[in-house]
Amino acid sequence: MEAVLDSKVEQDLAEQLALTAERVPVPEDFEGMTRPPLYFATTRPIGTSTDAITRELQDRLSDAGYYVRRIKLSDLIAVAYPAATGELLPSEARGETRNFRGYRSLMRAGDILRLALGTSIAAQLAILDINAKREADFQAAFLASKKGIAYLITHLMHPDEAASLRAVYGQRFFLIAANSPRKSRKEYLRQEFAKLLNPGIGAAQTNTDVGSHGIPHPNGETPVGAEQLAAQLIAIDAGIESSMPSLDPKKRLNVDATFQHADLYIRSRTKSAKAKSADAAVDESSKKSVERLIRQIFSDPFGTPTVDENAMAAAFLAAKSSAAMGRSVGSTLTDAGGSIISTGYNEVAKPGGGAYRENDEFDYRDHSQNFDPSDASRVDAIHSFLRVLLTPKIWRGSVAFPQTTFPETAEWLETLAKKLGEDGEAPSLEAVIGLGGMEAFDRTRIMHLMEFGRSVHAEVAALSDAFRRQVGLKDSVMYVTTFPCHECARNLVSFGVRKVFYVEPYGKSMAESLYGTEISVFEEASGNDDSRIKFVPFAGFSSSRMNELFSAVKRKNGLRDGIRADAIGAAADWQLATAPLRSPFLSYTPGPDANLRLSPELECGLLSFEVFTAKAVVKAIQVLSLALKDPDSGPTVQGTDGSVQ
Numbered sequence: 001m002e003a004v005l006d007s008k009v010e011q012d013l014a015e016q017l018a019l020t021a022e023r024v025p026v027p028e029d030f031e032g033m034t035r036p037p038l039y040f041a042t043t044r045p046i047g048t049s050t051d052a053i054t055r056e057l058q059d060r061l062s063d064a065g066y067y068v069r070r071i072k073l074s075d076l077i078a079v080a081y082p083a084a085t086g087e088l089l090p091s092e093a094r095g096e097t098r099n100f101r102g103y104r105s106l107m108r109a110g111d112i113l114r115l116a117l118g119t120s121i122a123a124q125l126a127i128l129d130i131n132a133k134r135e136a137d138f139q140a141a142f143l144a145s146k147k148g149i150a151y152l153i154t155h156l157m158h159p160d161e162a163a164s165l166r167a168v169y170g171q172r173f174f175l176i177a178a179n180s181p182r183k184s185r186k187e188y189l190r191q192e193f194a195k196l197l198n199p200g201i202g203a204a205q206t207n208t209d210v211g212s213h214g215i216p217h218p219n220g221e222t223p224v225g226a227e228q229l230a231a232q233l234i235a236i237d238a239g240i241e242s243s244m245p246s247l248d249p250k251k252r253l254n255v256d257a258t259f260q261h262a263d264l265y266i267r268s269r270t271k272s273a274k275a276k277s278a279d280a281a282v283d284e285s286s287k288k289s290v291e292r293l294i295r296q297i298f299s300d301p302f303g304t305p306t307v308d309e310n311a312m313a314a315a316f317l318a319a320k321s322s323a324a325m326g327r328s329v330g331s332t333l334t335d336a337g338g339s340i341i342s343t344g345y346n347e348v349a350k351p352g353g354g355a356y357r358e359n360d361e362f363d364y365r366d367h368s369q370n371f372d373p374s375d376a377s378r379v380d381a382i383h384s385f386l387r388v389l390l391t392p393k394i395w396r397g398s399v400a401f402p403q404t405t406f407p408e409t410a411e412w413l414e415t416l417a418k419k420l421g422e423d424g425e426a427p428s429l430e431a432v433i434g435l436g437g438m439e440a441f442d443r444t445r446i447m448h449l450m451e452f453g454r455s456v457h458a459e460v461a462a463l464s465d466a467f468r469r470q471v472g473l474k475d476s477v478m479y480v481t482t483f484p485c486h487e488c489a490r491n492l493v494s495f496g497v498r499k500v501f502y503v504e505p506y507g508k509s510m511a512e513s514l515y516g517t518e519i520s521v522f523e524e525a526s527g528n529d530d531s532r533i534k535f536v537p538f539a540g541f542s543s544s545r546m547n548e549l550f551s552a553v554k555r556k557n558g559l560r561d562g563i564r565a566d567a568i569g570a571a572a573d574w575q576l577a578t579a580p581l582r583s584p585f586l587s588y589t590p591g592p593d594a595n596l597r598l599s600p601e602l603e604c605g606l607l608s609f610e611v612f613t614a615k616a617v618v619k620a621i622q623v624l625s626l627a628l629k630d631p632d633s634g635p636t637v638q639g640t641d642g643s644v645q
Contacts, residue, residue, distance in 0.1 A: 023131065023132065023134075023135070023611075024604075024611050025131075025134060025603070025604045025607045025610075025611070026604060027600035027601055027603075027604055028600075029134060029135055029138050029600075029604075030138070030598060030600035030603050030604075031138075031600070032142050033138065033141070033147060033148055033149070033598065034065075034147045034148070034598065035064070035065055035066065035147045035148025035581070035598065036148060036172065036581065036585075036586060036587070036598045036603060037148060037149050037150065037151070037169075037172065037603075038061070038066065038148070038149075038150040038151070038172050038174075038297070038585075039130075039150070039151050039153070039165060039169045039172055039173045039174070040057060040150065040151065040152050040153065040173075040174050040175075040176065041152070041153040041154070041155075041156050041161075041162070041165060041173070041174070041175050041176070042054065042152075042153070042154045042155050042156070042175075042176050042177075042178060043155055043156040043157070043162070043175060043176075043177050043178075043255060043258045043259060043262065044155055044177065044178040044179065044180075044255070044268070045179060045180070045182070045185060045234070045237060045238065045255050045256075045259075046103070046185065046189070046233060046234060046237040046255070047180065047184075047185030047186070047188045047189050047234070047270055047271055048178050048179060048180040048185060048268050048269075048270060048271070049178075049180065049268055049269050049270065049271045049272075050154065050155070050178050050268065051283075052268070052282075052283035052284075052286045052287055053176060053178055053266060053268065053286050053287075053289075053290055054070070054152060054154065055287075056286070056287040056290040056291060057152060057176075057290050057294075058070075058152065060290060060291055060294040060576070061150045061294065062146075063576050063577060064148075064294060064298055064576050064577065064579075065146055065147035065148060065577060066141075066146055066147070066148045066149060066150040067137065067140055067141035067144050067146040067148070067149050067150070068149075068150045068151075068152055069133075069137055069140075069149070069150075069151055069152070070151075070152045070153075070154065071126050071129055071130070071151060071152065071153045071154070072154055073110075073122045073123075073125070073126060073153065073154065073155065073156070073157070073161075074103075074106050074155075076122065076125040076126060076129060077106055077109055077110045077113065077122060077125070078106065078109070080113060080121075080125055080621065081109040081110075081112065081113060083621060083625065084113065084116070084117070084621045084624045084625050084628075085112070085624070085625070085628055086625065086628055086629060089102075089105055089106070089109055090102065090105050103233065104229075104232075104233060104236070104243070107233075107236055107237070107243045107253060108243040108244055110122060110157065110243075110253055111242070111243045111244060111247060111251070111252050111253060112244075114158065114251050114252070114253070115247065115248075115251050116624055117617075117620050117621070117624065118160075118620075119158050119160040119161075119250070119251055120158070120160040120161050120163065120164035121617070121620075122156075122157065122158070122161050123153075123156065123160075123161035123162070123164040123165050124164055124613055124614075124616070124617045125617060126151075126153050126165070127164070127165070127168055127610055127613045127614060127617070128613070128614040128617045128618065130151055130610065131607075131610050131611060131613075131614040132614065134149075137149050153165070156175065156258050157237075157253040157254070157255055157258060158252075158253055158254055158257070158258055159254065159257045159258045159260075159261055161258065162175050162258055162261040162262075163261070164613075167609070168609045168610050168613055169610075170587055170606075171548060171584055171585050171587060172585055172587065174263045174264065174293065174297075174545075175261060175262045175263050175264075176262060176263070176264045176266060176290070176293075177258075177259045177262030177264070177265050177266065178266045178267075178268040178286070179259070179265070179266070179267060179268060179522075179537045180267075180268050180269050180270045180522075181270065181521075181522040181523055182234065182521075182522070183523070184269075184270040185234065185270050186230050186231065186234055187230075187270075188270050188271055188272060189229075189230035189233055189234065190226045190227050190229075190230040191226075193226035193229045193230055194226040197225070197226055197229075236252075236253070237253065237255050238254070238255055238256045238505070238507070239252060239253065239254025239255065239256050239257055240256075240443075240507055241439075241443075242439060245439075246439070247439075249439070249442075256504075256505045256507070259503075259504070259505065260503060260504040262542060263293075263541065263542050263544070263545045264289065264290075264293050264540070264541055264542070265503065265537065265538050265539050265540060265541075265542070266285075266286050266289045266290075266539055267282070267285070267286075267522075267536075267537055267539045268282060268286050269282040269283070289539065289540075293541075293549075294576070295576065296541075296549040296550065296582070297549070297581060297582060297585060298576055298579040298580070298581060298582070299553045299574070299579050299580055299581065299582050300574060300579070301553045301554060301555040301571075301572050301574055302555065302571075302574075303549075303550065304550065305540075305541070305546060305550060306540055307334070307338035308479070308501060308538065308539070308540050309540040309541050309543075309546065310338075311332045311334050311338065311340065311477070311479040311501075312332070312479045312481075312501065312503065312538055312540065312543060313543035313546060314330075314332040314340060314343055314479070315330040315331050315332040315343065315458075315479045315480060315481050316330055316481055316543040316544075317330065317343075317543070318330030318331065318332065318343040318344060318345045318458070319345055319458070319481050320345075321345045321347070321355075321357060321358070322345040322346050322347050322455075322458070323347065323365050323366075323367050324346050324347060324366065324455050325366050325367055325372040326372070326374070326453070327346075327482065328345070328346065329345065329346045329457065329458040329480065329481050329482045330343065330344070330345045330458050330480070330481050331343065331344045331345070331458040331459050331461070331462045331478060331479065331480040331481070332344075332462065332478070332479040332480075333462045333463070333466055333473070333476050333477070333478055333479075333497075334476060334477045334479070335475075335476055335477075336475050336476070336477070336498075338477075341462075341466050341471050341473070341476060342462045342463075342465040342466040342469070342471070343462055343465075344456075344458045344459065344460070344461025344462030344463070344464075344465060345458050345461060346455045346456065346457050346458045346461070347365060347455050347456065347461070348364060348365050348366060348454045348455055348456070349455075349456045350362075350364070353464075353468055354461075354465065355455075355456060355461060366454060366455070372453070373452055373453070373454060374450075374452040374453040374454075375436075377452035378446070378447060378448075378449055378452060379429065379432055379433055379436070380429075381446070381449070381452075382432050382435070382446060382447075383427070383429050383432040386426060386427055386432065387426040387427075389416075389426075390416075390420060390424045390425055390426040390427070391420075391423065391424035391426045392413075392416065392417035392420055392421070392422050392424050393422040393423065393424070394424075395413070396417070396422070399413055399414070435447075448508045450485055450487065450508065451487075457484075457485065457487070457488050458480060458481070458482075459478060459480055459484055459488040459491065459492060460488060460491055462478070463491060463492075463495050463497075467495075473495045473496050473497060474496040474498075475496065475498045476495075476496070476497050476498065477497070477498060477499045477500075477501070478492060478497050478499070478500045478501070479500075479501045479502075479538070480500065480501070480502050480503075481502070481503050481504060482502060482503070482504040482505075482506050483502045483504065483505055483506040483509055483511075483535070484500060484502065484506070484509065484511055484535070485506065485508065485509045485510075485511065486509055486510040486511045486514050486515070488511075489509070489511035489514070489515050489518075489519060489535075490514075490515065490518075492533060493515065493518045493519065493533055497533060498533065498534075499533065499534045499535075499536060500519075500533060500534070500535045500536065501536055501537070501538045502535065502536075502537065502538060503537075503538045511535070512535075517532070518532055518533065519532050519533045519534070519535050520532045520533070520534050520535065521535045522535070522536060522537060547584075548582065548584040548585065549582070551582050551583065551584055553572075553582065554572050555571065555572050556569060556570065556571055556572055557569065557570050557571075557572065586598070587606055588602050588606075
């Protein structure tokens with residue numbers, strides 16, 4: 001480790017982390033406040049700029065009468081890691097000395113905390129920070145003549161972090177997901193790493209592991225070039241690779257999996273040292289999306305869903321018809337004007353057309369047969385290949401062919417036969433099944449072959465439904481809940497679909513690499529002659545929040561409003577500074593006050609789970625710290641999610 005904490009540093013860390021300051025809110029905390037607390041968080045793939053988003057969020061919330069405090073999870077992790085483990089992070093990952101290369105150290109530190117204290121620990125550290133400083137925040141808001149407090153948490157890295165914040169703060173929590181092109185993010189990261197790496201620098205000097213324990217890359221190599229470091233950082237960030245060996249995939253950071261839990265999706269841009277001319281337009285679009293979110297939270301009576309939001313909502317609704325034993329996917333096809341042509345979902349096809357549905361007379365979906373053949377078929381394919389390869393007597397008579405055409409193959413097989421003997425050492429079926437639980441094997445392409453599933457994919461289901469009804473599809477638009485696989489991509493090209501919007505990433509898809517001349521992913525068309533189909537990340541509100549964000553509010557002056565005759569029928573006046581929260585976000589039934597003033601007593605009751613979480617975090621960190629100092633002295637370490645480590 002780089003340094004062991006002395007008592008003074010340990011005390012300072014405890015104070016920074018508020019390990020002794022958790023408290024129960026009291027009604028007096030809300031004195032003078034007329035707006036309830038709100039909670040926002042962002043998530044984004046590494047290299048994506050959120051500056052315009054966070055600035056606009058702070059500005060619009062300020063206009064609404066809110067004092068805004070920002071909480072950076074990376075800062076909390078940088079403090080919590082040494083407080084819990086007794087080991088300081090490398091200087092490149094700490095405070096004012098943090099540099100770009102330190103992000104990998106922070107990723108690993110976060111994963112170590114997730115492993116030891118539960119997958120939602122980073123969010124729970126934010127909850128502790130909010131709880132401990134709530135009184136000071138109210139005082140700051142009062143001195144700034146603000147009517148409420150909003151918290152902005154940047155950036156979530158695991159889906160359980162979003163779940164934890166939603167569990168504690170309910171409908172007042174909003175997650176904003178920003179995305180940008182992977183290609184340009186990789187180039188940005190490469191340039192930043194290149195600034196830190198000098199020509200001829202060695203592996204030992206580029207090691208950014210936590211402490212001095214040099215843990216190699218999962219494939220056994222330590223990347224030393226800027227290109228390799230950038231690629232690895234993106235893979236770790238997306239949850240494709242681990243920040244350290246043998247880490248359960250469910251416990252490591254995973255921005256891709258976090259992304260799909262957002263309430264608002266924004267197409268942003270890549271960070272860049274030098275601003276480009278197109279950046280201003282992207283930033284302006286991002287700001288408008290944030291402004292629209294704030295307007296809807298604060299009862300804008302005339303905001304309505306966009307064509308894209310309605311179509312994607314229909315796709316998510318269609319996905320609920322899928323009982324596939326893997327993931328459920330839904331799709332919507334619209335014409336150029338946005339009218340819905342057809343919908344689809346991934347499910348087993350039935351004779352006569354379409355897929356099986358609930359309450360069909362005959363039901364032969366996978367779950368009704370209590371079996372999904374895809375995993376078993378993949379294992380069988382791997383087992384049969386290895387059985388032949390590792391049993392020389394099976395292929396011994398065929399060696400004559402490669403001897404003349406592929407001499408290297410023949411030489412390698414002969415060497416293999418000498419090592420194995422004629423009967424070989426083929427693994428059992430059970431042994432092959434176990435390979436799937438090992439990251440090195442699980443990341444291979446053969447472990448993720450898709451052709452063994454019985455379900456028709458959602459995109460093809462929508463296309464075939466329209467085809468059966470003889471509806472033209474040229475220049476149509478597809479909305480799908482998950483990025484299309486490479487098999488669906490070629491069908492979308494063939495049917496003449498013009499554009500595809502998606503929400504969830506899909507790491508198994510080879511669509512971009514196989515059909516780079518037919519489709520463009522995220523990037524805008526390169527010119528008028530670019531006829532490629534555009535695969536574009538969805539931007540807009542999540543279907544899961546549309547009922548709340550577009551709930552009914554007063555839109556005009558009515559006969560019973562006691563107003564002048566010439567004002568009857570006029571559109572309701574709306575101003576952000578005075579507009580009330582929409583009632584679903586108040587979290588309790590409002591009183592007769594038209595301004596929906598908050599109830600201090602009920603607000604304290606709503607924060608009881610916050611207090612419980614804060615106390616649990618403090619205890620978990622203290623127990624872990626004690627156990628690491630003296631392994632024989634303390635009880636078993638238990639994570640904040642109840643897991644025993």
